[in-house]
Amino acid sequence: MILNYYICELCILQKEETLKHLFLRCSFTRACWQTIGISFPNTLSPKRMVSILRRTLQVPFYMEIIITMSWCIWKQKNNWLFNVKTLQLQRRFQGRFYLGYP
Structure with a gap:
């Protein structure tokens, strides 16, 4: 598939969708991180x-949390884009991370 349109469809910012934008700066992504108590300047x-x-999470498996959250964001975006599914921010993220996170 070749795409000629690279604007992020998930957020209200209408920014070019780069890896940095998708996983760290998109308004949807930032809301996902905030469900586990993480926020940072853009x-x-x-x-x-x-x-x-790493400093905020204060757990030895912080990288696994980052990878899992990134994977969840990727899956949400693809489900929304290709399968026309509604974004499920709270239900999708909240239960998964509070199992091992204080």
């Missing part, structure tokens, strides 16, 4: 954001 580099996530 101007930070991805490396600095990972550092903040």
